[in-house]
Amino acid sequence: MARSPTPFSLKPSPLLIGTKHLAKRRDDLLLEVGTSHRRSIEGYNKAFIDVTISVVLGGLLVAYLVFTTDPAVIARYGTDKLYYTTLFVIAGILRYLQITLVDEKSGSPTEIVLHDRFMIITLVGWALSFIAVMLVR
Numbered sequence: 001m002a003r004s005p006t007p008f009s010l011k012p013s014p015l016l017i018g019t020k021h022l023a024k025r026r027d028d029l030l031l032e033v034g035t036s037h038r039r040s041i042e043g044y045n046k047a048f049i050d051v052t053i054s055v056v057l058g059g060l061l062v063a064y065l066v067f068t069t070d071p072a073v074i075a076r077y078g079t080d081k082l083y084y085t086t087l088f089v090i091a092g093i094l095r096y097l098q099i100t101l102v103d104e105k106s107g108s109p110t111e112i113v114l115h116d117r118f119m120i121i122t123l124v125g126w127a128l129s130f131i132a133v134m135l136v137r
Helices: 012-030 046-069 071-077 082-102 109-115 117-135
Strands: none
Touching (some): 082 117
């Protein structure tokens, strides 16, 4: 039986894509690539990108919370406890912000997620908590 995505399950995707693009623009600014190489950074500065990344990630958190409490999602997974997994989403977002804003390593969010020990532990924790919530319906 094929299941179609719920409207709220689609919302985090553009936010993740937007974060990736913003991280790339931020990296361009840090590396001082210049507008002759990449015209897309003409209207940006580091402060604007930093705030925008924070706002987009805040939106991602809200979208995830809405997803976990959506009646269609609750019916699909048979539990109303998916919101328990939100702790790991918050931890992941905060760690990503720390890496980006404090360590100034914003180049590739994918590389950060795949190589940062805390992010890997957070992803595993999220997956395990999701499985636990599904098993303890």
